[in-house]
Amino acid sequence: MTMDEEAVRKQKEAFEKMKVVLEYAKSLIKSNVKILDIAENIEKKIFEVGAKPAFPVNIGINEIAAHYTPSIDDQTILKEGDMVKVDIGLHVDGYISDNAFTILVGKNSHPMIETARKVVEEARKILRENIKIREISEVIENTVVSSGFNVVKNLTGHYLDRYVVHGVSIPNVRNEIETKIPKNQALAIEVFVTNGSGWVKESSEIQIFQFKEDRGSRIREGKKIIEIAKSKFEGLPFAKRWLKDIPKAKLDFAVRDLLERGCLIDYPVLKEESNSLVAQWEESFIVE
Numbered sequence: 001m002t003m004d005e006e007a008v009r010k011q012k013e014a015f016e017k018m019k020v021v022l023e024y025a026k027s028l029i030k031s032n033v034k035i036l037d038i039a040e041n042i043e044k045k046i047f048e049v050g051a052k053p054a055f056p057v058n059i060g061i062n063e064i065a066a067h068y069t070p071s072i073d074d075q076t077i078l079k080e081g082d083m084v085k086v087d088i089g090l091h092v093d094g095y096i097s098d099n100a101f102t103i104l105v106g107k108n109s110h111p112m113i114e115t116a117r118k119v120v121e122e123a124r125k126i127l128r129e130n131i132k133i134r135e136i137s138e139v140i141e142n143t144v145v146s147s148g149f150n151v152v153k154n155l156t157g158h159y160l161d162r163y164v165v166h167g168v169s170i171p172n173v174r175n176e177i178e179t180k181i182p183k184n185q186a187l188a189i190e191v192f193v194t195n196g197s198g199w200v201k202e203s204s205e206i207q208i209f210q211f212k213e214d215r216g217s218r219i220r221e222g223k224k225i226i227e228i229a230k231s232k233f234e235g236l237p238f239a240k241r242w243l244k245d246i247p248k249a250k251l252d253f254a255v256r257d258l259l260e261r262g263c264l265i266d267y268p269v270l271k272e273e274s275n276s277l278v279a280q281w282e283e284s285f286i287v288e
């Protein structure tokens with residue numbers, strides 16, 4: 001869905017607010033800090049700049065590639081040498097900016113991080129109206145491979161539509177997708193670089209959910225979650241820790257019920273299948 005002039009203005013406003021949040025977020029990544037504190041401080045900052053979270057802050061350490069947001073009682077602490085990915089989404093009236101960076105705690109950098117950042121820059125250089133998705137994908141994979149690493153094949157960039165974080169996929173590997181990207185389409189170039197096999201697999205830890213449809217619930221807490229997911233979270237992904245008013249045992253039971261009924265979808269944590277390091281870089285753009 002391409003945007004009119006007012007929508008483009010709001011989209012660019014989201015991009016500008018994200019710049020402030022990213023600078024703040026980078027300052028938080030250091031050893032001996034709890035990732036729960038990092039996530040909650042970033043989410044607080046999103047509200048302070050006049051935006052709302054588009055999804056919970058993801059903090060993936062080492063082989064964790066995506067969908068890890070800390071639980072309410074998460075005690076994980078960053079340590080020297082951790083490769084930490086921070087994926088942040090915010091929106092202004094539904095217009096989303098989705099960005100991610102990677103920091104090697106206590107070190108200057110890492111070749112995989114530099115490669116991931118370089119790939120996004122190379123893709124940005126060729127972005128233009130009516131470019132084919134396959135052209136972007138080819139540049140991404142070629143740049144990663146020429147740097148001596150593997151791209152994670154089953155994670156992708158994507159369109160950003162109003163209240164839709166993951167629209168049309170933009171693969172990070174060569175393909176035959178002839179779809180042309182129209183003018184004023186917002187999108188995220190999102191690249192994951194690894195020294196492992198290049199595939200991620202689902203893990204059992206799940207803290208992120210999203211409203212799918214209201215199929216009812218016999219449980220009072222279930223009904224409450226549906227209402228909050230639709231109204232307060234505006235149908236976008238949310239963290240279980242955001243539902244602090246519901247006791248943990250009742251919350252877990254209600255979430256299971258809603259998943260079984262098809263009211264919610266979940267986002268399992270994604271790990272590199274050979275337990276190798278993963279670096280991520282992501283930036284959001286409007287095609288002009």
